[in-house]
Amino acid sequence: MKKLIVIGSLFxxxxxxxxxxxxxxxADRKSExxxxxxxxxxxxxxxxxxxxxxxxxxxxxxxxxxxxxxxLTHDFKKEYSENGSIFLDKDFDLEKPSTNYLIYGHRNKNGxxxxxxxxxxxxxxxxxHPTIQFTTSKESSEYEIIAVFLSRxxxxxxxxxxxxxxxxxxxxxxxxxxxxxxxxxxxxxDVGKTAKYGDQLLTLSTCEYSQxxxxxxxxxxxxxx
Amino acid sequence: xxxxxxxIFILLMTLSIMxxxxxxxxxxxxxxxxxxxKSTENPKRLEIIFRLAEPINLSKGSSNIIYEYFTKDSQGxxxxxxxxxxxxxxxxxxxxxxxxxxxxxxxxxxxxAAYPDTVPAAKIYTSTRTSSSIDVTSIxxxxxxxxxxxxxxxxxxxxSDGTTSTIExxxxxxxxxxxxxxxxxxxxxxxxxxxxxxxxxPLTTGTIYNIVSSALTDVNVNNFIAFEIKLESNGxxxxxNGMVKISIPIPEIFYDADLAIFRIDDDGTKTPYSVxxxxxxxxxxxxxxxxxxSTYVLADITDTEKDETPKTGIVF
Numbered sequence: 001m002k003k004l005i006v007i008g009s010l011f012x013x014x015x016x017x018x019x020x021x022x023x024x025x026x027a028d029r030k031s032e033x034x035x036x037x038x039x040x041x042x043x044x045x046x047x048x049x050x051x052x053x054x055x056x057x058x059x060x061x062x063x064x065x066x067x068x069x070x071x072l073t074h075d076f077k078k079e080y081s082e083n084g085s086i087f088l089d090k091d092f093d094l095e096k097p098s099t100n101y102l103i104y105g106h107r108n109k110n111g112x113x114x115x116x117x118x119x120x121x122x123x124x125x126x127x128x129h130p131t132i133q134f135t136t137s138k139e140s141s142e143y144e145i146i147a148v149f150l151s152r153x154x155x156x157x158x159x160x161x162x163x164x165x166x167x168x169x170x171x172x173x174x175x176x177x178x179x180x181x182x183x184x185x186x187x188x189x190d191v192g193k194t195a196k197y198g199d200q201l202l203t204l205s206t207c208e209y210s211q212x213x214x215x216x217x218x219x220x221x222x223x224x225x
Numbered sequence: 226x227x228x229x230x231x232x233i234f235i236l237l238m239t240l241s242i243m244x245x246x247x248x249x250x251x252x253x254x255x256x257x258x259x260x261x262x263k264s265t266e267n268p269k270r271l272e273i274i275f276r277l278a279e280p281i282n283l284s285k286g287s288s289n290i291i292y293e294y295f296t297k298d299s300q301g302x303x304x305x306x307x308x309x310x311x312x313x314x315x316x317x318x319x320x321x322x323x324x325x326x327x328x329x330x331x332x333x334x335x336x337x338a339a340y341p342d343t344v345p346a347a348k349i350y351t352s353t354r355t356s357s358s359i360d361v362t363s364i365x366x367x368x369x370x371x372x373x374x375x376x377x378x379x380x381x382x383x384x385s386d387g388t389t390s391t392i393e394x395x396x397x398x399x400x401x402x403x404x405x406x407x408x409x410x411x412x413x414x415x416x417x418x419x420x421x422x423x424x425x426x427p428l429t430t431g432t433i434y435n436i437v438s439s440a441l442t443d444v445n446v447n448n449f450i451a452f453e454i455k456l457e458s459n460g461x462x463x464x465x466n467g468m469v470k471i472s473i474p475i476p477e478i479f480y481d482a483d484l485a486i487f488r489i490d491d492d493g494t495k496t497p498y499s500v501x502x503x504x505x506x507x508x509x510x511x512x513x514x515x516x517x518x519s520t521y522v523l524a525d526i527t528d529t530e531k532d533e534t535p536k537t538g539i540v541f
């Protein structure tokens with residue numbers, strides 16, 4: 001009987017050690033990215049996160065300030081730059097956080113900033129790059145793309161149109177479902193994934209020239225691991 | 226004087242609430258088609274029985290009712306009887322009242338002579354066909370095509386086993402242009418009768434102009450031109466049975482402007498339409514599609530406000 005207790009407690013002990021190790025590795029990895037982010041934040045407190053799409057040129061800090069036009073023409077050091085920065089919509093509340101990280105960026109002809117996003121018009125490109133990595137001081141997550149679509153900036157008088165750029169907070173599950181359904185309906189191809197109320201969303205937005213004031217948007221949901 | 230004015234007003238009101246008919250292209254032209262073999266009698270003959278929903282003009286030399294004959298091959302597939310042999314076909318068309326109190330036989334004999342000038346609507350027709358070179362008992366199906374004068378019509382295949390194929394519509398492209406404004410209508414007979422006339426009147430004053438004007442205040446247009454656009458067939462105002470294309474010539478003053486088309490209803494409701502620009506023989510047009518005709522506005526929206534969303538663009 002004593003033997004059994006000894007063996008049993010040893011077994012439990014091993015399990016505990018194993019779990020502890022796994023946890024600490026995960027914590028280390030998380031802190032590594034977060035530490036880098038914290039270093040950057042010392043230079044500019046507008047840096048709220050980092051975005052990367054493996055296998056593309058997209059690997060940039062994400063900024064946020066109260067004026068949505070500032071980072072259209074300033075780099076992450078707040079210095080004038082035609083390329084601007086990748087930035088999060090001013091209305092996104094990081095404390096909550098809001099439902100949909102709405103992130104903008106220019107397209108630079110040399111392939112910088114959000115230029116690679118235009119390749120997502122082709123399903124084949126999506127198949128090779130289906131996930132977006134996004135790190136903030138709170139999370140280091142993978143986002144799975146659920147829709148890629150084309151849109152445009154609408155006139156204020158236009159009704160019954162889908163303004164993807166107006167969605168940051170879902171007050172109800174209906175708001176959320178409406179957004180997701182509209183995205184799926186506009187999607188250039190079906191990726192076989194969707195999102196449900198409660199999921200964290202991330203939308204990348206850049207310009208697209210098949211129409212006046214055209215836009216290309218990529219919507220992703222935080223992957224649940 | 227006042228009395229006359231109010232009388233005119235009442236008259237106008239009455240006119241405006243008069244119902245506008247809609248073009249009912251969904252109604253079948255060919256109805257109740259059926260094929261029967263009268264092979265036991267001599268000479269052997271086929272009977273194609275059908276009913277038409279509207280009159281068909283069969284003026285001499287025209288072939289507004291066309292028959293094609295099919296046999297079946299060993300696999301059971303339909304095989305057309307070649308035209309050469311078809312020449313040996315002859316027949317005549319009989320008409321019965323819909324409630325057959327009496328038989329109205331048009332005539333009989335050689336094919337062309339057998340036909341009346343006009344086949345009236347809502348009658349039962351029996352087209353009896355004989356052939357000097359084909360054994361009509363081998364005929365498995367007959368395809369009947371009935372065409373209106375404008376070339377539109379319907380096609381149906383009737384089988385000797387009593388079945389009938391789905392009626393296939395034959396549509397032709399039609400169009401009209403309003404001489405004064407140059408506004409064009411482009412569509413097919415699926416949406417409108419071929420004799421449709423587009424009538425457009427520019428509005429510069431009056432009640433409707435004022436409604437248009439105030440409906441556009443919140444759009445903040447630089448300039449606009451309003452038209453009352455309507456469609457008529459046989460002098461009766463009609464609405465299309467689906468989307469039709471409308472093209473408005475762009476006036477020179479609008480050449481460099483961003484343009485929009487709005488429909489303005491009598492209660493001031495405005496509906497924006499998706500537009501495209503085209504050029505036909507050097508004339509620039511703005512085009513849009515609609516299924517409802519009323520007052521339309523071509524507006525310069527160059528300075529109209531758009532949503533505020535970051536102006537991301539290409540950096541070179």
